[in-house]
Amino acid sequence: VQRDSAKKGSQATRMRVRKGTPIQSDVLESMGKINTGDPAVLEDFLVWGLTNYPAKRTMAVLWNHGSG
Numbered sequence: 001v002q003r004d005s006a007k008k009g010s011q012a013t014r015m016r017v018r019k020g021t022p023i024q025s026d027v028l029e030s031m032g033k034i035n036t037g038d039p040a041v042l043e044d045f046l047v048w049g050l051t052n053y054p055a056k057r058t059m060a061v062l063w064n065h066g067s068g
Contacts, residue, residue, distance in 0.1 A: 001015050004034060004036050011030050013029065014029045014045070016028055042062075
């Protein structure tokens with residue numbers, strides 16, 4: 001998972017979500033501020049995820065509540 005929040009002072013994070021663990025312990029890296037509207041950021045995440053966590057089946061979910 002790559003997560004970025006619109007909250008002031010928040011940082012984007014990458015995490016491996018595991019059943020039964022607190023979300024804070026699943027964070028693998030803090031990325032600082034990123035531009036999630038940049039297609040290169042999405043490409044970087046997809047390459048990272050597919051390289052580090054190969055699977056028989058994959059799915060990309062782009063989710064945004066938006067702020068306006």
